[in-house]
Amino acid sequence: MSNDSVNTFNVSLFFPKSSTSTVTNKTGTWSFMRPSYLEKTAPCSVHCPCGQDIPRIEMLVSRGQIAAAWNTILAENPLPGTCGRVCFHPCEKACNRGQFDEAVSINAIERYLDDAAWAASIAPAAARGSAKGRRIAIVGSGPAGLAASYFLSMLGYECEIFEAAEEPGGILRYGIPAYRLPNEVLDREIARIRALGVMIHCARAVDSAFLEGAKHTYDAVFLSCGNGASMKLGVPGEELALDGLAFLRSAKQGEGAARTISVKPHGSAIVVGGGNTAIDVARSLRRLGVSPTIVYRRRREDMPAFEHEVARALEEGVRMVELRAPLALARLDGGIELKVQKMRPAGVGADGRMRVVPDGDATELIFADALYSAVGATHAESWMVPPDDGRVVRLSHAAAFWDAPVGIPLLYGGDPVNENESVADAIASGKQAAIALDVFFQKGAGAVKAELARCAVGDGTSLSMEIYLGGPRANRSGRVVSFKDIPTDYFSPSEKKRGASLPPERAIASFEEIESSLDAAEAAMQAERCFNCGICNDCDNCRTYCPELAITALRAGRRDDWSTEAGPARAINSDYCKGCGICAAECPRCAMIIEEQQS
Template sequence: MSEAELKSVEQAAAAGAGEKKAAPVKERVLDLANHINRSKRGTKGEILGTDPEYRILEPVVTEEMAEIGLCLALRTPRSAEEAAALCGMPADRAAELLWELALAGVCFINKIDGVDKFWLDTWVPGVMEMMTNNKENVRKYPQIAESFEAYGRVRGPKTAGLFPVGVGLMRVIPIEKSIMGETRRASYEEISKYLNENTLFSVSDCSCRTARESMGEGCGHLKEDMCIQMGHAAEYYIRTGRGREVTKEEAFEIIKRAEENGLMHQIPNTDGPGKTHAICNCCGCSCLSLRTASMFKNNDMVRSNYVSKVDPEKCVACGECVEVCPVGALKLGRKLCNDKPLKAPKYETPRDTKWTSDKWNPEYRTNRQVVADGGSAPCKAGCPAHIAVQGYIKKASQGKYREALELIKRENPFPAICGRICPRKCESECTRNSIDEPLAVDEIKKFVAEQDLNAEHRFVPEKRHSYGNKIAVVGAGPAGLACAYYLALDGYRVTVFEKEQLAGGMLTLGIPEFRLGKEVVNAEIEILKELGVEIRTGVEVGKDVTIPGLRSEGYEAFYLAIGAQSGRKLNIPGEDAAGVMTGVDFLRSVNLSGSGKSSAPSLSGDTVVIGGGNVAIDVSRVAMRSGAASVKQFCLESRTEMPALEEEIEEALSEGIEICNSWGPVRILTENGRTTGVEFKKCLSVFDENRRFSPKFDDSVTMTVPASNVLVTVGQGIDWGTMLEGTKVELNPNRTVKADPTTFQTAEPDIFAGGDACSGPKFAIDAIAQGKEGSISIHRFVHRGQSLVIGRIKRDYKAFDRDSLDLDSYDRLPRQKTGHVDGDLGKATFRDLRGTFTEEQVKKETERCLSCGATVVDEYMCIGCGACTQKCKFDAISLTRVYDGAGLELREIRPAVKKHAVKRALKLVALKPFKAAATFFVPSEKNAPRPDGKA
C-alpha cells in the first residue's frame, strides 16, 4: 500500500474508532444489516457493529427505519401496507419510512401494477452501490463510501478460488467489437443484447469512483455519467434522483464514449443467465469489483469467457494495450531469439493453492509494471517520451502516414520539430546497432511529420472531454506547449503566458533557422490554437500579471515552464568588455531579428566561442553566418568527451569552424574596454574518478588567441524575476524549481513545473515528456478527491540486453541517407538545406526495422474485457473464447459455489499443497486496519 493509501486508511480507522466510542450500536439497524446479509445474530457469520455492512447503514438509518426495513424481503416486492402489517405500523408512516430507505439506497422502489413496492437486494452489487450513489449523504457521512470500499477488503479474500468462471457477483462483458470475429456462441457476452432488450434507461455516476474520490483516492478516471441502469433499476434511479433518464441511443453513446476513453464493461451477475439491470463502465484502478482480480488475483470471480491473444508477427510493441489493460495482464516483451532464454517463473493461482495474504498485490494501484522481466524494444525505452517508435515505423512502411502521425502525437505533439532537432536516443539504443547501423528513425519521423506542416493534411486530434477548468501555463517553450496541448485535448481552457514576443521558447529563440525554421514551429503551434489554447505573448508573469491575480480570475492550476534562457558567465577577468556576449543572448538576438523584434548582431573579425555542447555548436555556426572572419570553438572536453552530438560537430567542421579541445579560458584580453583576445590553459581532465565535473589544468601550458568577439556558451541559467513572490515554491541551489519527480507538483499545491526550469537544460523531447506528465497531474489536481499517484502508469520502459540476442541470421542492409549538405553552401545561408527522405527511401529504411518488441499476455490475469483490442491499430491482439461460464440467478449461486469449493478442496488435497497459512484477518489493502479500527 502506498503511503497516501495507508494514511487514508489510518485516518479512517481513527475516525471510525472515535465514532464507535461516541455512539452505541443501534440494535435494530444491526438487525437490519444481518437481515440484508441473510445471517443471524449470535451465529458464526453474523454482522457485528464494527463491520462495514453495519457501518454503511448507521449514519442514515434510524431505528424506526430499520424496523420497517426488517419487514422487507430479498427481491420480493412488498407494498407499504404489506410491510406495515408485518410490524404493526400505520401504513402511511411505513410508506414515509420506506421512501426514506429508498432515498438512502437501502431498498429498491418500483411502481408495480400502479402500487409502490419495495424490496431488498444483495450488499454488492446492490445496497452499497445504491447508498454510495446518494452523493449528498456521502458528502455528509464519508463512512458510507469508506464502508463500501471496506466491504470488498473484508469479504473479498474469503472468496478466492471458490467461484467458478461466470458465476461471480459481477461479471466482465467484452467490448462488443472485440468479439465480432468470433463465431456467435452466447448472446449474453454482448453489450447490445442488454441494451436492446430494455426500454427504460438511466445514467449515474460510478459508485466505485465516487467512493474512491470521497476517500481522496481518485485515479483520474472521473465518475460522472458512467454507469447505465435498465428496467427496474432505471426506474429506481430516476425516481430517487440518483440518475437521469436517457434514451437507448444515448446509452449506446455512453458505452462508445467509455470505450474510447479506455474503460471496460461489467454487469451485476445475479439476475440469471443473460440478464442484468445495469452496465458499469469501469477502470482497473478504482473499481472495487476489479480489485478482486488486481489485488487478490481472484480473477475467476469477475472474468468473461474470453482471453487476449497476441499475434507476435503483427505486434509492434507500441504499448497502447499495456497501458489500457485494467488489471496489468499485458506487458511489453521481446520477440527476437535470445541465447539466454528466460525461465518462466513458478505461477500459483487460487485455483490450486491456498490463497493467503502473501500472494496478494496490495499496492496494485501504484506498482504496475509495463515491461516483462527481460525488457522490451530499446527504441521505446530510450525515448524520453516513450513514443511507439516500432509502431509508427510499421505504419510508415504501409504508407499509412497519417496513422503514423497520430501514433507519434499520442506522446509528442511536435513531430516536425523533433524530426529536425531530436537527439535520437532511440537510434542510439536501436538493436540494429549490433548488426550494422541504427535505423534512421528520426528521418522517418521527419518524413511522416511533413504533412503536419500543410494545413490541408494536418492531424488535429478530437477532444476527449470538455472539462472547462481554467489553467495557466507560464512559458511557451516545448514543456509548456506540450502541457497545454494535452490539457486542451481534455477540453480545459488553457492560457499560455509568454514573456517574449514570440511563442516557442528556445525552439524559436535558441535554435538557428538552419536547424529549425520558424515556419515549422508556427505550424505545430497553430494546432494548439485550433484546439482552443490561447497564447498571450509579451506578458511577463510576476510583472504584468501575478499568480495570485490569476487565481482571482479563476485559474485553478499553474504550470511553470519558463525554460533556462539566460546564459551563464565564466567569472574571469575581462568578461564585461565590449565584444563579449553569452551565446544564448547572441542566438536570441539573431532569431528575433528576422521577426523585426530586434536587429541582428553583425560580427566582424575573429570570433571565439567557448563551450562544447550543442548550443555552443549552434553559436559557432550562426557566428560564421553573421559575418565573422573566422570562428574557433574552445572547450574543456576532449573530442570524444564533447557533449555535443557527433552529427552537429561534423556539420560545424564542414563549415570551416575550428574546434580546439582540452583548453580552458583564463582571462579575456582587452584594450580600451574592447575585446582583443582570450588566454587559455591546457585542460588535462574534466571529470574525476566518479565522473563528477572537476577539471584539472596544466598552468604551464597556455596560449593566447586573438578575438574581436567572444561568445560564452558554458551553460544556461533560469531567471525567475518576481514570478514566485508570494508563493511557497522553493528553488534548488542551481535555481531549478523543487518539484516532485513523478507528479511535478511544487510546494504550492496548485503550482506544477517542468522542462528546463525543473530539470535543468535538456533536450526538447525531455521537456515534452515532462509537459505531458504535468498535464496528467493538473487534470487530477483540479478535480476533487483525485490522487496524483494512484492508478498512474509508471512508464518505466526498460530495454532488453542487446548483447544476449542471436542476430547472426539477419541481413546487413545499408542505412538510407539524405544528401550531404556542402559546408560552403550551408554557412552562406540561414535556410535549412537538409533533405528529407523520399517515399522510396522510407520504404527501404522501414524494412530494416527488426520489430524486436512484442506484447506478452498473462492469460490467467487477463479478464477478457477487450479494452486492449480497441487500442491496437495493428490487428495484433484479439479475444479468444476459452471458458464457457454463464451467470446464475442469486438463489442458485450459493449451491454452485459450494459444489465448486468441494472440487477445489479435493484438488488441493491431491496436489499436496504447502501447509495452509493463517486465517484471514486483514480486510484492508496491505494489512492495514479496518476503517472502524478493529484488527
C-alpha cells in the first residue's frame, strides 16, 4: 500500500450516478388496451320525456351555478316551473342512485331552480333563431302547443297560437288545481315564451274551416287541442252526474266559482274514476269542505293517477272504494244514489293492466249529495286528431300528415296522440313536432325519422334539442350508464329530501300550494347526491391514480361553460399509457371506456 493512498481522506466515491430520465422509454408500446374518455347518457335523461340533461343540471346546482343549470333545463323544456311541480318524474324511477339508497330529488331540484331563477330575475338564454321566413299556426295553448311554439321559435319560425279560452295554458290553467300549480307560475312561463316572439290569440276558437284556409297564411299547422271532452259513464242516470273537468275549470277561477258547481260544505260527493282528474276533483272538493269518496272499478294500484297524488289524496281524507263499477244513478232525497257492481281481479290483460270482472251478482248502493264523473276525456272534434289515413306518420309523441289534403303539413301532438297523458309527454310532443317540421322544411319528409333518431337521448324516445342543434351534448355516446357501471365506493349514503309540505289538515283549508321549494343549501346538497352518470366533473381521479403520468389536463380548472365546451378535456398519452385501465375502472361517473387496441 503506498503512502499516497493511506494519507488522503479525499477518496472519490466511485458511485455511478444517473444522468438521464426514463421519459425516453415509450412504455406505451407494451399496451394492448386503450382507455379513452367517452361521456355517456344517464338513464334519468332517457326516461325524461323532455330529454333534459339531468346529470349536468345536478352538477351545476351542486356548484351553485344556478343560471347555467336553469338554462340547461330551458334548452330542453320551456316549462320548468310547471314540471318542477306537476311532473310525475319518471327520471327518478330510472335514477341509478335509487339502487344505492334513494333516487336523487330531481323534481324538487327543478322546482327549486325555477323559483331561484325567478327570484334572482335571471335572464333566459334561449333566443329566437335566425328567421326562416315560415309561419306556423298552433291550435291550443296547453303544454304541447306552448312547447311547439317555443322550440319552433328557437329554430327561427314565426308562431301564432290560437286558444279557445280567455287565457292561455290549457289544462295547466284550467285543469291542474292551484294547490299543485298556481297560476302565477304558469303566467311567468308563458311570458317567457311570448318574449321569444310567439303570438298567442286567446278566445279564438278555430274549426275545420280554419285548417282548410290555413295554407294561405301558414306553412304548417300543429294541432294540440288536448282532450277537452269528458267521457261518458255509460250507465242509466248519467245526466245526474256533474262533469269533473268542468268542476276543475271553475275551481281554478277561484273558490267562489268553484262553489257554483259544488255541493255545500259538510256535504258528501262521489267521484267516479281512477285517473289524475278524479284525484284532482276529489282533493279540490275536500278543500271546499266536502267529503269525497272515489269509486273505482279496479284496484288502487291499477289507477292511472300518479301514485304520490293518490297517497296525498288519502292523507287529506279522501275516501276510496276499489273494485266497484257504476251500474246506475238515481236521484234520492235531493242527493244521488249510485248502484255499483262488485268486481274482482281476473288476471293481467294484454295491455299489462289487471283486468276486472263482475264478482257474481253482488251490488251495493252508495249515497252522496252529488256525483262527479271523471272517467277520462277525449278530443272534442274529429278534426283535432289525425285522420285514419295510411299516409299519416306516427312518431313516438306526435303524428305528421305531410301531404295533408289541406295543402300544408298538419302535425298532431299532446294527449290525443300520446300514449302517456302527462305534461312532460305533451312537451315532448311539441319538441318532436318542431324538430320534425324543421327537418321537413330543410331536407324533406324522408329525412325526418333518421334526424329524430340522431337526436334521441340514449336508447329511448325522448329528444334533445341541444343534440339536434349540434351542441356539446351531441358528442356524448348514447350508451346508457347502468348502476353496475358506477363504482359506488365513491359515494356514501345520504337522505333524499323534497320541499316541505303543508300538513294535510292545513292543506285542505285552502287552495294554497302544498309544497314549498328547497332552499339553496338543501338544493345543493340534494344535487350533490347525483352520480352524474356518464359525464366528467373534472374530479381527476383518473390522474390521481394513473401510474404512468399518461394523463394530461387540456384545460386549467373546471369546465365552466357547459353550453359550449364538450368533453372532459383530458388527453391520454399513448407513448406511456400501458393500458392498465385503472383510470376507467375508478372513474366515479363512468365517463371513460377501455377497449382492446386495434393494430
